[in-house]
Amino acid sequence: MRTAVVTVxxxxxxxxxxxxxxxxVVTVQTVEITPKVExxxxxxxxxxxxxxxTLYPRVSGRLIKVFVKQGDSxxxxxxxxxxxxxxxxxxxxxxxxxIAVAQAQVAQAMAELENAKRERDRYLRLVKEGFSTQQQLDxxxxxxxxxxxxxxxSRAQVRQNMANLEKLQVDLSEYTLKASxxxxxxxxxSRTPGEMITPQTSLAQIADISRLKAVIQAPESHARxxxxxxxxFVTVGEAKLxxxxxxxxxxxxxxxxxxxxxxxxxxxxxxxxxxxARVFIVExxxxxxxxxxxxxxxxxxxGSFVFVxxxxxxxxxxxxxxxxxxxxxxxxxxxxxxxxxxxxxxxxLSDGDQVTIR
Numbered sequence: 390m391r392t393a394v395v396t397v398x399x400x401x402x403x404x405x406x407x408x409x410x411x412x413x414v415v416t417v418q419t420v421e422i423t424p425k426v427e428x429x430x431x432x433x434x435x436x437x438x439x440x441x442x443t444l445y446p447r448v449s450g451r452l453i454k455v456f457v458k459q460g461d462s463x464x465x466x467x468x469x470x471x472x473x474x475x476x477x478x479x480x481x482x483x484x485x486x487x488i489a490v491a492q493a494q495v496a497q498a499m500a501e502l503e504n505a506k507r508e509r510d511r512y513l514r515l516v517k518e519g520f521s522t523q524q525q526l527d528x529x530x531x532x533x534x535x536x537x538x539x540x541x542x543s544r545a546q547v548r549q550n551m552a553n554l555e556k557l558q559v560d561l562s563e564y565t566l567k568a569s570x571x572x573x574x575x576x577x578x579s580r581t582p583g584e585m586i587t588p589q590t591s592l593a594q595i596a597d598i599s600r601l602k603a604v605i606q607a608p609e610s611h612a613r614x615x616x617x618x619x620x621x622f623v624t625v626g627e628a629k630l631x632x633x634x635x636x637x638x639x640x641x642x643x644x645x646x647x648x649x650x651x652x653x654x655x656x657x658x659x660x661x662x663x664x665x666a667r668v669f670i671v672e673x674x675x676x677x678x679x680x681x682x683x684x685x686x687x688x689x690x691x692g693s694f695v696f697v698x699x700x701x702x703x704x705x706x707x708x709x710x711x712x713x714x715x716x717x718x719x720x721x722x723x724x725x726x727x728x729x730x731x732x733x734x735x736x737x738l739s740d741g742d743q744v745t746i747r
Contacts, residue, residue: 438596474564606647
């Protein structure tokens with residue numbers, strides 16, 4: 390198949406990158422042979438953020454401060470809002486004091502343990518030397534074990550108090566709401582300091598708009614052909630962007646006979662969630678394809694042909710046709726570089742008729 394340039398007489402407007410062509414009134418226009426034609430289907434959609442989260446507190450409290458407003462950029466860990474946490478602060482101070490007391494008790498119990506151990510060891514020697522009785526040694530052994538148990542108990546109390554402190558510190562962290570993703574604050578809900586906040590109160594909505602998605606409902610006839618990673622185009626206004634299928638619902642909705650498909654597109658900075666979008670899913674790519682309007686093809690019993698202009702005369706050329714895309718058809722053989730294709734009035738011509746190019 391040779392690459393050709395077809396000069397079109399009358400009307401043709403070719404959307405080559407999406408594989409679509411439709412008629413629009415124009416004068417003589419030169420159309421380059423499309424290097425490839427992408428075959429598929431289109432659906433309307435609305436742009437949405439792929440990653441989006443609404444933040445709710447896990448605790449109740451009075452709102453002290455809001456650190457962000459709508460439109461601000463945030464990163465994971467950035468503070469969003471702070472609630473009144475004085476009660477938790479007091480509990481933390483009390484827990485720290487309890488830890489200090491418990492640690493002092495450990496020190497006291499350790500001293501008593503050391504004293505009990507020395508007494509026990511001394512009586513062990515006295516019993517061996519015959520200057521003490523076994524009953525006296527047993528008494529010292531009991532005191533030693535009691536002192537050791539007191540040390541273990543004091544250490545356990547320290548660990549318990551430290552665990553309580555850690556829990557209170559976790560509770561304290563819940564009073565400062567932080568961003569969980571990179572993105573833009575798309576809604577700050579106009580919260581005012583002094584407002585009473587509960588776990589049911591939304592404080593901020595954050596969306597990562599660096600990548601957006603367009604969700605479509607693909608007809609059942611196309612659903613079986615769609616796979617994750619397939620190429621797609623997302624058209625927003627005059628901008629046409631490369632996209633990719635990144636999620637396909639694994640079942641067909643029996644009520645609508647459609648499957649939900651999500652197409653991801655990189656945001657060049659001009660796109661916003663909520664914008665209208667037209668999504669084209671590429672199901673097949675036809676390489677080195679020559680697409681011409683179907684209306685320019687004349688079919689007879691012995692095959693199909695078109696008329697081209699040569700030296701001011703109409704010349705009949707047989708063509709071999711392939712797949713059709715919209716109102717265009719793929720010419721597999723029959724047209725060459727520089728051919729001028731007649732797309733209007735050809736049905737009234739005969740081979741060799743004089744023609745005038747408009």
